[in-house]
Amino acid sequence: MYTLVVCEKPDAARRIAQALGDARESRPAGISVFDVTSDGRQYKVCTALGHLYGVADTTRNRSVYPVLDLEWAPNVKNPRVARAIRVISDVAKDASVFVHACDYDQEGEVIGHSILQYACGGKYEKALRAKFSTLTDDEIRESFANLVKPNSGLAEAGRSRHMLDFIYGVNLSRALAQSLKTARRYRNLSIGRVQGPTLAFAVDRELEIRLHVPDPYWTVAAQFEKNGKAFSAQYEKPRVETLVEAKSIVSACIGKDGAVSDDAENKVLLRAPTPFNIGDLQREAYRLFRLGPGYTLGIAEKLYLQALISYPRTSSQKLPPSIVYGKIISGLSKIGSYGKLTSMLLSRDRLMPNEGKMTDPAHPAIYPTGVAPRQKLSGLEFKVYDLIVKRFLATFGDPAVSQHTDVKIDVNGYIFKAEGRTPVYEGWMIFYKPYVRLEQRELPELHKDDWVKNLGVEMEEKFTQPPHRYNQASLLAKMEQEQIGTKATRADIIATLFKRNYIAP
Incomplete structure (x- = not known):
């Protein structure tokens, strides 16, 4: 007798089998089955191909509607699915223990429930559940040492x-x-x-x-000079509603030098980013690489199956201490060019990530495992992996500091505003390069009552834009x-x- 382990995908089954012990693969009907002996126990690790079962219309007639009579049935249009069901059913006959090791989320619970109920003869309630967020050897072994009961409520919610x-x-x-x-x-x-x-x-x-109707408006900008440095300033009203008013401002200010009527300086702290959940990762990958959300998710799932990152389908922006930050960062120090960045964090007495508000009951935020790739990543795979690694490291960084200078200049009674932005301390941004940089906008040194030379005043007609x-x-x-x-x-x-x-x- 042996324990049957049901996995969601072939790559996951292979990693789980290899983590449990010396795995021997056989391929009945072209479907992988792994035989493993570990600590005196015998396992047979089987794989699904995603959803082997789905909701079906009992009439099987595509022209009929409304359809309200439904059943769960094998996805028989795919011949590999039929073979996988047959193989799992055969292996289940002599199994004494069943372990549900599909992805630990609602969809994974449904996939495992269907296989255990229909292919294995109603074994879902008697099965045990493996819970893990990464496919690293240590976490897989830990999960099998602490198996829990399946979450039937989650399965029913998914169904x-x-x-x-x-x-x-x-x-x-x-x-x-x-x-x-x-x-x-x-x-x-x-x-x-x-x-x-x-x-x-x-x-x-x-x-x-x-349906948007463009409305005209005007902007007024001036060029000034102080100590040989030219800079621009905008009229205090960002939108001047009429041409007459815009012309009167320009006419009143042309050839008139300005006086600094107010200056203010303050340091602005920019906190470290929060860890990625799947939505954050998809949006950032689109911003940086123009990757569609589905494509990004597909790459992230490949990285997960290679044990390089944690489970990507998560809503969480939390990184619990139980993942052991230092161990992950130490692992990353041996990978590629991350050595210098990781040494900066490992020298600290305390590691504390900047977490977001969103949580997920099943998994933490996405994080690298610190395990080195066993094979060379493709170009896009490396880009997404590097983005995840650097975002993870950046969450432990100090706040970045930027010096903001805001100046008001009076020209014949009209007020113009100039803004300066000077980086003071990179903080977390050093870990997230090249994906972020501090804004820099230089101004000459200006103080209240200083005079500035007027180099010119111009107006520009613009139109309101639709979203x-x-x-x-x-x-x-x-x-x-x-x-x-x-x-x-x-x-x-x-x-x-x-x-x-x-x-x-």
């Missing part, structure tokens, strides 16, 4: 969400398809409980853009703000909207 999504999505999509069929046209259309409202965000924004169209990153942020979709589904929904050309790239 309910799948059924609701199916009821909304299938019925509305079939109604849409039928309407086009009636009009003697055909197009593959889909709509859903989350997809529809997300598309509505983009539609509402597009209507706002198209920007949503891109993939801003649409993701809108979904998070409105709390629709989940961290596991938002990227796929956005990708579907662009793929079907509901939203233009």
Whole structure:
């Protein structure tokens, strides 16, 4: 007799088997099964291929709607799925203990529940649960030494969400398809409980853009000089509403030197960033590399399966001390060019990350494990990995300091404002280069009652602008703000909207 371990993906099964002991792989029907002996116990580690089972319409007739009678059935359209179910069912017959080792989140709980219930003959309630946030050897062994009961409430919540999504999505999509069929046209259309409202965000924004009526306004700027250094200043009203007023300001100020009427200096502290959750990572990767949310998530999952980062599908911005900051940073010191940065942190008496407010009951924020890559990462994989490493290191950095100088200049009774920004202390930003830098805007030394030479005053006509169209990153942020979709589904929904050309790239 042996323990059957059910994993979500082949790479995860291989890592878990290798962490447990000397793994021997066999491939019945082309599906990997790993035999492992560890501490006198025998394990058979099997793999799913993601969802082996899904919600299905009992009529199996795509032209029927509304559909309310549902069942969970094998995803038999994929022949590998059928083979995987058959292999797992065969291995389950002689198993005495069952371990659910799929991803520790709602979707992973549903995948494991379906396999244990349907492929293994109703073994979910009797199974044990492995809980881990990284696929490092130490954490896998620790999780198997402390197995818990499965979270049936989480499984039922996930199953309910799948059924609701199916009821909304299938019925509305079939109604849409039928309407086009009636009009003697055909197009593959889909709509859903989350997809529809997300598309509505983009539609509402597009209507706002198209209905926008540009209103003219003017800006007035002046060029001054002090001690041979030229600088610019803006009129105190950022928008001058009429051409007459703008012309009168320019006319009154041309050729008139200015006097500094007020100057203020203050140091501004810029706190370290919070650790990445999946939404933060997706938006930052889009800002820096123009990677779509789905693509970023795919890369992050590859890094997780290589035990290089923690589980990426998390909402948390917390890094608990239990992950052992020093151990991770020490591991990173032996990887690539991180030695200098890590030595700066390891020399400290205390390591305390700057955490955000968001939490996740299953996993902490995304963090590097400190394990060195066993194979060379691709270009984009390395970019995302480097971004995660440097964000992690930056959370332990000191606040950055910037000197802000604000000056008011009186020109014939009209006030112009100049702003200076001078970096004082890089703090955490040294760890996050090249992804961030302190703003620098130089001003000459100015004090109250100083006179400055007027080099010229100009006005510029501008027009009010409509809001920007949503891109993939801003649409993701809108979904998070409105709390629709989940961290596991938002990227796929956005990708579907662009793929079907509901939203233009």
